[in-house]
Every structure is written in structure tokens, then in C-alpha cells.
Amino acid sequence: MYNRLLLLPDLRELLDVSDVAGLAEFCEALHPAAVAEVLEGLEAAESWQVLSSCSPVRQAEIFSFIDLPDQLELVETVPREQFSRLIEEMAPDDRVDLLERLDPERVDNLLPMVAQAERRDIQRLLSFPEDSAGSIMTTEYASLPAETTVVEAIDLLRQQAPDRETIYYVYVIDEGRRLRGFISLRELILARPETRVDSIMERDVISVRVDDDQEEVAQRLARFDFIAIPVVDEQNQLVGIVTHDDAMDVAQEEADEDAYRSGAVVPLEDDYLSTPLVTLAWKRGGWLIVLLFAAVLTALALKSLKQDLDADALQWMALFIPLVLASGGNAGSQSATLIVRALAISQFGREESVRVLVRELVLAGFLGGGLAILSFLTAMWFVEATVPQAAVVGITVFLVVAMGTVTGAMLPLGFRRMGLDPALMSNPLIAAVVDVVGVVIYYNVARIVVAGG
């Protein structure tokens, strides 16, 4: 942590004596993100007292580095007029993130106070669907006409610099704002001053569409190691850019979502400790209920199957129910985890799904065989099962592990084919499916081996 605990007492002292100049100096001396980190240790009203002491530009910079849940708490204490000023100074993408999470009535109240240019920009960005490139892009990019010379271009960038998210990547556009080329500031600095930009620019510009999914945007930016990627509309008009820091946030968010889903939790919007307990209970309870009903199916299957077996068989078989079902569930979790993760980072296209299934089938044989032998032996040695009993366990483990492995791989692939998020097929849900089929396998193997059919 960046000196945070060391700076807090000093800051409190400045607050106690309402030393506005001191507070302003504090805000300017540190990196805005470091100031934001220190503010985490204060109450919302105190944080605002610190922020209101510094210049509007700095205020907005620091504010943007505060976590969204804390931003929401903070703005509760900010008077409307100052809030509208803050909104005007914030980067377009950051302020839209905030406004999206605010009470719509509050936004309606606030917008008329925001300057017209910013207001129009906000309304435009708010209109893009959540999780689209449009919803994460900023409209503050640097651009140039094609006929500019290098020396003119650098001069133009100098003028644009104060209110652009980045001036390191510059986009060349025509009169219709259509994206024609790209040049980096590095190339501009290295070029001869009188050269025309369109003679040295990259013409084959890699861009994303405004309605592309944010995950795809992040992946593409990462693949090309870009600082920013341009966003165009269906007429190839430049409408914004997505910068590397926002792409990193998206990648983090998507990894979080996948992790939550694989653990059967509806993804959280805030971080764990900021999420109210009632919300957490709902986001977990829903899945637990679904899984409970799946488990009831297993109970029903067990009930109808037990009629085929005698009381003795049922007694020793009960001992191994957790073992055979866990083996299948674990094998399924492993496959699903590997496939979901591979799909998340687009390691293979649809056409490679067949190859994946073949691989998983081979593994199903390997892993099922190995575990079958081990469970046969452990059933005999540790649980003192008879040879036929241990054989039932071994054969069942082979079949259940094989079935679990293939199911775990197929369900996420099937979900994707249906256009759904492969991660929706959480590991516990796969385990629940494997459980139902698992008991059917177990009891039928027992019937055939022990009862002789």
C-alpha cells in the first residue's frame, strides 16, 4: 500500500483545522490515484471536504480513481451544483460509468445543470448498450486531417493535449469523420517536420465497432499491445477510443464474472465487502435453490432404483455413494474449468470443438481407468469391501469419471453454440447433472455385477 496509513494522520490534522491551502497542496503533491487511496480511509463527507479544496481538474482526476461503490457513496454528500461541475470535468467514459449506476431521477435532475456539450456527450454514451464498446469508450481522442504536415500535426496535438485521454495515438480522419489512418506520436517525432501525415500513416487501421462486445474489445487491444483502439460506427466514422486501462478493467471484470459463475454465484457488481448481505444472499441463494432441486432428482432416482436391489446391497452401496459421485463431479469440474477458460480467451474457434471433444474422450479413458483401479484397491483395503463390491465401485468410477469428463467439456461448448455464456454452466451445476446420471450408473452396475442382472 502506498504510504496510505502514514499520510492519514496528517490529512486528518489538515481537515480538523480546515486548512484549505494545505489540503489543496496535498491533492497536488501525490499521484491522483494515491490521493484516492488515502481518501478510502475517510468518511464520505471528509473526502469531499478534501476534494473540494483542490482545483476542479484535479478534483475530477482524483475522483475518477475512487472505486465506483465509494464514488456513489461520496456523491450523496456533494451539493448538486458542485456535482454538475465535477461531472463536466470528468472523462466521458468515467462519468458515464457513474451516471449509469445513479438513481435515474437524480440523473434527470442533474443533467440540466451540466454544460450543453458535455450533456449531449453523456446522453449519447448512455444510449449504448451495457458491455458494448460504446459503453466503455471515451470521446476524447486526438485526431488530425490527412493533409497535415508533421510539424503542423505536433502543433495540433499540443492544442488538443489538455483535454484528450491520450495524444500518443492519433487518428487521421476525413471531412466525414471517417477513419483513414493511424499514426503514433513516436512516429511523428521521428519523422521529418515537412512530411505529410498521410504519406507515413498506417492505412490498415485495426479498429472495433461501437456495438462489439467489450470483452472482444479488450482481447483485441491486448492482442495488438495497443495503448488505445479506435471505435467506429457502421459508416466507419470514428466515434471514440477505448484505452488500455479500461481494457484491463474489462478483462478483470470478465475474469471475475467467470470465476463467480463457475462457483455458482451470480456476478457481483461491487466488491465483496461493499456488497450488502441481502444482495449476497440473493445472488447465492438462487443458485443454491436450483442446485437443491437438482439434488432432489438424485434422491428420487435413488428411491426408484433401490427397489431392484436387496437390503444388504443397499447398505454397503450407501458407503460409496459420496465417493462415486464426487469422482464424477470433480472430473467434470476440471473439464469445464479448462474449456470455459479456453473459450474466455478465445483459444479455439467453433471448428475446433470436435478436437476438444476427442481430447476429452481420450482423457476420460485415461483418468477413468486410473481412478477405477485406485478406487477398486482402496475400497478393498480401507473399507474392506468384498471383491465384487469393490469391482462395482471400480467399474462405476470408471464410467462416472468418463461421463463427468465428457459432460464437463460438452455443456460449456453447447452453451456457447446456443449463443449463451459458456461460464453459465457452473461447476456445481455440472456436478448436479453428473450426480443424477451417476446414481443411475451406480445402481445398474451393482444390479448387473452383484445381483447378476
Place this chain on the structure above:
Amino acid sequence: MYNRLLLLPDLRELLDVSDVAGLAEFCEALHPAAVAEVLEGLEAAESWQVLSSCSPVRQAEIFSFIDLPDQLELVETVPREQFSRLIEEMAPDDRVDLLERLDPERVDNLLPMVAQAERRDIQRLLSFPEDSAGSIMTTEYASLPAETTVVEAIDLLRQQAPDRETIYYVYVIDEGRRLRGFISLRELILARPETRVDSIMERDVISVRVDDDQEEVAQRLARFDFIAIPVVDEQNQLVGIVTHDDAMDVAQEEADEDAYRSGAVVPLEDDYLSTPLVTLAWKRGGWLIVLLFAAVLTALALKSLKQDLDADALQWMALFIPLVLASGGNAGSQSATLIVRALAISQFGREESVRVLVRELVLAGFLGGGLAILSFLTAMWFVEATVPQAAVVGITVFLVVAMGTVTGAMLPLGFRRMGLDPALMSNPLIAAVVDVVGVVIYYNVARIVVAGG
């Protein structure tokens, strides 16, 4: 995908007629990452034929965008002399990533052919422990002495530009190479030409130590929205920088690792389809065996507990074994997922662990209570259990879900306290622990309620 399939036939035609000029043009026309993507569709020898047609600088650029497993395959076909040239041209961090994965004997054979400056740089970077800041940094950063003026600085950057990873962030160092300040190219461009750099630079530079963990480096860079973060040694001497694209790769890698661990798979080094089946079988089989032995414990517990209950009780109880154990395991998976994820992005410090446990205890009550009522009702309605039987199921579900929730939260926190990766406590392992305790709870509740103690 970026036109990849469309370009492949053209490329094959150029290869067939060995059109070196055409191949060189192909390499220059597209973004290096796009060329790398097209090369994925070719055999290693063909890829090298394409690459060897273009300039050494471009060759290294394109090569760096090829995935590491494909790089390893490709270099098998490259003659030693050309390989050493390629190594010289590659960025320091990229070539070290490659050399780390090569056969050490091959590296020893190769290094004497690499120019001395590069060789020393390679040996230095190879000496840093895996997963440290030193192992992911590049030594090609832009730096300036403090007394430079702005106009001199831009001129110096122009000279440094061709072989620096970035010139947008410039580090100010003293004669002892100690890090004294930081300035961005944007600020240099906006400043008056005759200003001295040390009068406008940021003096409070946010940096990381060369032995810091790569995950921490990525988090810090992301937190501050940097394009690059400087890496210093214990004397505060600047030794390298980590750029945003490498930080993003690290974040991706760490998210992958956590996902694999939570699904009980030993993290893969390559992507799923490039990992040999034997490796996959080992990485999965090891955990499956551990989990099988845990399941044997459950079987042993069931065996010793059944002596206290009569045959009738054992028969109906067997029906609900999967249900009660799955409820506990699922609740445990949820808690563990939430806590592991929160720890991965450092949402709370050690001191907040108590708050986490209190939250999980409250949730344990909530979720356990809700599921207990539901399982009581479903046991009666669907599985036609008697009231005392359904009561045993309900009470057990309450206790097992509560126990699972708390266990799922505590085990990752405990792992962290012991200095281990919290994600090592995978969901299936938590489920296995919950299973053993779960059957003990189940049979004891049954003994007390049905048999009256």
C-alpha cells in the same frame, strides 16, 4: 478474426513461388500482430520462410506476437545463426520469456553467438526469479539526466526512440542511475522548450522493486492507469520498466491460474489445445487422486457411523446423502469463490478477515435456514419422507450449509495467513472436506432425532 482466413491463400501462393519481395511486402503491410495471426495457419517451416523474407527488425516484431508454444515450435526449424540474430533484435523481456522455456543446452549453445551487450542483458534478466518484476521487465526504457531542458529532452528521446519499448514515459536519473523523477512525453510537448526537466518532473515516482511479485506489479500499474511502471533495485537504481501490455498478460495469466486451481487443475503453461494429453492427464490426475482419498475418508466415516442406526433408517437416509452433501459443498464453493476472488484483487487486508467471517456467519444462517425449510418440504412432497425423516434432512441441511459456508470462507483465508496461495484451496477440495464432516453431522442428527438419541 482479422481477415486471417482471407489472406492465407495469397500467402501460400507467394510461398509456392518463393516470391521473397512479395513476402517481405506482406510482412510490412499488416500490423505485426496481424501477420502473426495469419502465420498461425502455416506449418513452422513455412512460417519461418515468410519471416526470413523480411527485415530483421520486422521479423523480431512479428515473432514476438506469436504465442510462446508456437514460438518454441518455430525456432526448432531456424538455423542457429539466424536464431541468434533474431534473439538480438527481440525486446529484452520477450526474448527472455522464450529462452526460459528452451532447452538449457540449446541456450548455452546459442548465447556465444549473440552480441555481447545483448548477451549480458539476457543473462541478467534470466537471473531474476520467475514471477518477479525482474522477470517481466524490459531494460529498453527512455531516460534523461535531470538538468536537461525540454528541447534537449525531446531531442534525446528522438535518438532513443528506435530501440526503446516506449518513449511516452521518461524517467529522470542521476549519475548513479538512481530514479529521481518522472515526466511524460505529453508534458514535455506542452512545456516551454527552455524549461529544465527537473523543474517540471514528478518527483514522487511510483515504482516497484525488482523482486516484487509480478501480480503486485500488474495490480499497481492497473491501479494508476500507467502505460509503464519503473522497476528499481534496493539502491533505488532504475533497472527496467514493465509496460501495460505485459501487465495485462500477467493479470490474464493469474486469472487463469486461479480459475484452474478453483477447478482442481494444476495450472497449464500453454493454452489448452497446445498442452499435450499426457501433461493434461498428470495435471488433472494428481488432484483427482487426492480427492479420491478424501472421498475414501467419507466412506470410512459412513461405515463406522452406520453401526449406530438400524437397517430401516440407513435405507431412507441413503436417499438423501447426495442432497445433504451437495448442499454443503455448493455453499462452500460459493464462499470460497467469493473470498479467493476478493483476495486476488486485494479487496481486503488481513485486518478485515474478521469482518469477512462475521458476514459469512450471518449468510450461513440465512442460506442454511432457507435451504433447510426447502429441503424439509421437498423431502416430504417429492420423496415422500415422513415428518421425522424430513426433519432430519432439514436440520442436517441447515448445519451442513452453515458449516460449508464458514469452511469455504475460512480455508482460503487460512491459506493466505500461512503465506500460501488462497486459490490452492480448490472448490472440490473444500467439497471433500465438507463431505466428511457432512456425513458425521447427518448420521448424528438422525441418531438423535429418529432413534431418540
